[in-house]
Amino acid sequence: MSMTLTGSLVPVAVGAVAVVLLLGLANMLRGGSAGTSQKLMRLRVILQFVAILVILFVMWWRSA
Incomplete structure (x- = not known):
């Protein structure tokens, strides 16, 4: 995965x-x-969880 995609x-x-x-x-x-x-509140919480996972993945990817 390229840096621009993860960014x-x-x-x-x-x-x-x-x-x-x-x-x-x-x-x-x-x-x-x-x-x-x-429904919107539940969706927001799920998206926040996904956003945290994405941020952690990008941090891990850039440190590797």
Whole structure:
């Protein structure tokens, strides 16, 4: 895996978390359904876990 690919994985993972967070905030501010808020919160937590794994992988890859 090249350095540019590993370097672009982190912004994509963090960006995905940010998008879901903003969708959740927008849903809350406009008074959307609680079920949608729960789904977005669960998705955000999963994406945060994936983002942490990606960051750890990139750190490991660059140190090798």
